[in-house]
Amino acid sequence: MSSINCRIAIVSQDAAWAAAACEALQKAGTRLANPFGLCFAACSSRAEVQSLIEGDGEVQGVLVDHALAGVGADPAMALIESLWALRPELSFYLVLAGDEEEGEAELLSPVELSGCFYRDEADFAGWFRILSAEMAERSATPFYDALREYVAMAKDAWHTPGHSGGESLLGSPWVEDFHDFVGENMLRADLSVSVPELDSLLHPTGVILEAQARAAKAFGARETFFATNGSSTANKVILQSLLSPGDVLLLDRNCHKSVHHAVILSGARPVYLDASLNRRYGIFGPVPKARILDAIEANPEAKALILTSCTYDGLRYDLAPLIEAAHAAGIKVVIDEAWFGHARFHPQLRPTAMEAGADYATQSTHKVLSAFSQASMIHVQDPDFDAHLFRECFNMHASTSPQYGLIASLDVARRQAVMEGYRLLSRALKLAAELKRKIDGTGVFRVLEMEELLPDEIRGDGVRLDPTKLTVDISRCGWRADELQRALFERFNIQVEKTTFNTLTLLLTIGTTKSKVTRLCDAFGRLAREARPPLEVARLPEMPAFTQLACLPRDAFYEAGERLTLLDDDGRPNQALIGRVSCDQIVPYPPGIPVLVPGQLIDEAVLVYLARLIKRQKGVEIHGMASVQGEEAVRVLSVAELERVRPR
Incomplete structure (x- = not known):
């Protein structure tokens, strides 16, 4: 198991005091229990401490000397507020010179301080215990701890679930492998609300x-x-x-x-x-x-x-x-x-x-x-x-x-x-930038910039992009999106998040590693060297605009309705659907946006769009369609049902 390190920054313009405080706290940590690996760093300025907490994901707390000089009524609290805005998960303490300052500091602070220390007391062993207790408080997992402790008690189960902590699986020639696959602790932690x-x-x-x-x-x-x-x-x-x-x-x-x-x-x-x-x-x-x-x-x-x-x-x-x-x-x-x-x-x-x-x-x-x-x-x-x-x-x-x-x-x-989200996300963001640079370097695949992703009508709306989600333009590689997705999976053991007709999406998380990035970059590089002449990609037909509601969605959904096939006997869009009202939500994946919602009027644009998807597009799932003798159908309100629900 990896060792825990919790760094505490001490900010003071009195460099000698800050250094002495760090040394005394570090010495206290050698005499006392230190399960969180508390260590200390002295900073003499706003810029220095900001640089520290931006660059070091193991910083968990900041002690700020209230005697800081600066512009404004309370430069120490201003510093805490700016650091809190940067990393609100950190613990913040004020170091005060006397009792008279405590009430003022509490009144001025919009940040919930973890506490205050007093320079003239200098009980550094006491300070260390308080800081250690704060780390224990922040990192506590009350439910997980209770679950783990209960499993460790090994109580006989005379309650649900039926597998009884996995014992129903043990010794079975049919299902014991599931016990091994899932693991004993997972099964013993699958408990009843009777506990x-x-x-x-x-x-x-x-x-x-x-x-x-x-x-x-x-x-x-x-x-x-x-x-x-x-x-x-x-x-x-x-x-x-x-x-x-x-x-x-x-x-x-x-x-x-x-x-x-x-x-x-x-x-x-x-x-x-x-x-x-x-x-x-x-x-x-x-x-x-x-x-x-x-x-x-x-x-x-x-x-x-x-x-x-x-x-x-x-x-x-x-x-x-x-x-x-x-x-x-x-x-x-x-x-x-x-x-x-x-x-x-x-x-x-x-x-x-x-x-x-x-x-x-x-x-x-x-x-x-x-x-x-x-x-x-x-x-x-x-x-x-x-x-x-x-x-x-x-x-x-x-x-x-x-x-x-x-x-x-x-x-x-x-x-x-x-406790470590900032560090892990900093790594993910760094890996995202590296991945983008290397994909772009193939000369065939390219990660889209935000300006390329933005539809024209929202360019002035202040929209931002989460850099951990990368959209890769594949239009120059000569592969269809489904072919590329299959090649990545079968040849390189890589599963991507999703595709459109000319993009694929990569999701980076706190679990993304440099090894995964290297393997993915290698795959893109190899596929780029195999690039074919660019394809004329068949785009999905453009989704029609919303029509109108003829009644409340709830009312349409709960009626029995009648089912009309999407295509007529000649394979053309069934004109009998125009002017009817859908009972169901019909959603093609991709893009996953409802073409119809319950209560919505079906017009010719909607009908043609759905018919084109059914007849021409591969790899598109359409959720919400009904069936008539094996043919795709839409459940719609009957005339009598519409008359009944419309007034509601």
Whole structure:
């Protein structure tokens, strides 16, 4: 196991005192237990300490001498605020000269200080114990610790699950290999809610509640909730708690399908906002700022606005002015941050949705941090938060038998993000830059710059790019996207995130290593040397604009409907579908944006688009289609059903 190192910076213009304090604290660490590898560095200026915490991911805390000279009423607190803005996960202490300064420092500070020390006391062994205790507090994993301790007790299980800690698998000629594959600890940690020591996800009062409170502090939220069925469930929980039947919701048309499912469940009346589109690369971007602001102005009765930031391709909104405009109109803001849960822990990625003022954010912690698949978080800072209603909606969607391994992984992922997220993300960003440089160096493949990714209509909207998501232009290599993806997988053991007709997407995370980057660069180099004449790539047909809603999505979805084939007997688009109303959400992958939502009117453009996808495009999954005798069909409202639901 790797050794832990926690560096503490001491900032003072009294260089002799700072050096002596470092030496005394280091000496205390040789006499006392030092499980966190505490070591100390003296800095004499703002520039020096800023350089240290930017360049050293092992810095975990800063002691600032309150006697710092400088411009302003309290230069020490100004320094702490600037360092906190850079790395809010660090612990900050003031070193004071006398009792009279403590109250003033606390009043002036917008940063939650971890404590104060007094120079005239100089109890460095005491200081060391306090700093060590702070590292223990920040790095504690209450749920994971309780789970590990319970498994170590080796209690006989007379409760669910049926595999009884894996014992049903042992000695079986059929399934014992699964026990070996998964591992004994994983199976023994798969426990029932009958174990009170492990708390209840549906009504937490113990270690789960404590773990969630630590996550809220780490991610900058008022409250945080653990979700064990991904951001898909998290989005539904939030919107169901905010919306009643008939309430207006403003939403990005290319939101995740879970948002559209939430519209059905809540009975809301959606106002769909068409996203921007980069036609050259088939990439959908954020909704233009002007379109969002116009929708806010045009729908003063709206209860909520939900946007996705960042997108699958790494494009992220300038959220603050959008949130400010929504709040001015009394609209709650929900941000789907499924792909951006790491952002809090590196200044190059911030601000997060919470920092920009959002009321709610959902994060797929498993996508970019070290949690297991499906493990996600809901962050809340809504001043009008109704905890009871939210809990009822949460319990409506959550399993009464949650997987404790998922909860533990969220606890562990939070710990890692707080203690070494900055270091790991700095490495990922450095590797992303190196990977881009080497891919561009092939002369055939090329990583797209943000300006190339941006659709024209959002160029002035302050949109930024998450550098850990690389979109590679493959149009010059002579390979189709599916051929290239298969070659990378079969010949080089590389699986990429996704493709379009002329791009592929690479996702770098805190788990990306230099070895992986080297292997990927080698693969691109070899494939570049095998380049063929460029292909005339068949692009996906351009997605038609949203038509209109004929009724509420919920009403259309819950009607029986009738099924009409997409193509007629001659293989042409079935004209009988024009003017009908869809009962289902129909989503082609890629790009993963609904062509139809329940209650939407089908026009000729929509019909032709779907027919072209069915007839001409390979590698496109279309979710939501019905079937009539093996033929692709669309479930639509009957005339009588439409007459019945339209007035609602």
